[in-house]
Amino acid sequence: MQCLLCHRQIREAWPLGSLILPQRKRISTTCAECLGTFHKIRLKTSCVGCGRHQGSKNLCQDxxxxxxxxxxxxxNHALYQYDATMKQYMHDYKFQGHYQLRHVFARVFSQFIAAQSKADYLVALPIDDQTWQTRGFNQVTGLLEDLQTIEILNMKRNADEKRQSQKKRHERLKTSNHFQIDVECPEQIKDKQILLLDDVYTTGRTLRHAAETLYAAGCRTVESITLCR
Structure with a gap:
């Protein structure tokens, strides 16, 4: 198996038990050297509000x-720091359309979500129709492995509006709410605990728009988990 990031051959030992029961051994998609270039956030020293990497659990200025x-x-809870290495990964995965790169983090991200979640429903943030047409996939659901999500939000954005990734920080914060509830029976989510899932938390504007939409629909609590912050 070649590493999805550096394309070098991955060499790993296979215990005897995995040869007898091969389903117990999962093939690695990324080499240890490449994985070591990404930096996890320590929960004990991250912002309790957004998961930002810092030296304490105090609320960050944002x-x-x-x-x-x-x-x-x-x-929000986050797994990795959104540093230069992660930005390059996101560029290749999302904007260059390398969908196979979802396998780099799908397993560890899904395990992180499962360990943190006590929600009634997991909700992956949707993408708008134009992004579907140009990218061809939802980068969030691509990062999820064997997790059951429900579609209760949709996004409607003007075709001539900039994508969030194209906006500067002050523009992101001024973005209008494009989310709408998309359920046949609104009672389905009333008084429920919702966990939003996204790839990146930057300013928090998009996730908070989604949370505000869900709270307006009667949800009891809304929190989020992102791959990086």
């Missing part, structure tokens, strides 16, 4: 500003 603006509960 979360303090959000708390001064809103009156609803919302927190």
């Amino acid at each position: 979360c303090q500003k959000w708390q001064a603006k809103v009156n609803y509960h919302f927190v």
Whole structure:
């Protein structure tokens, strides 16, 4: 098996038990050297509001500003730091359309979600129709492995509007809410705990728009997990 990132051959030992029961051994898609270039966030020293990598569990300045603006509960948990290495990965995965790169993090991200989640429903953030046409896949659901999600949100965006990735920070924060509830029976989500799933938390504007939409529909609590922050 070649590493999905550096394309070198992955050499790994196979225990005797995996030869007898091969389903117990999962083939690695990424070599240890490449995985070592990504940096996990330590939960004990990350912001309790958004999961940002820092030296304490205190609220970061961004979360303090959000708390001064809103009156609803919302927190995000993140697995990896959104550093230069992760930005390059996201560029190749999302914007260059290398869908096979989902396998780099699908297993560890899904395990992280399963360990954190006590929600009634897992909801992957949707993408708009134009992104579907140009990218051909939802980068969030691509990162999920054997997790059951439900589609209760859709996104409607003007065709001439910039994508979030094209906007500067101040533009992201001013973005309008493009999410709508998309369920046949709104009672399905009333008083339920929702866990939103996304790939990257940057300013938090998109996730909070989704949370506000769900709270307006009667959800009891809304939190989120992202691959990186």
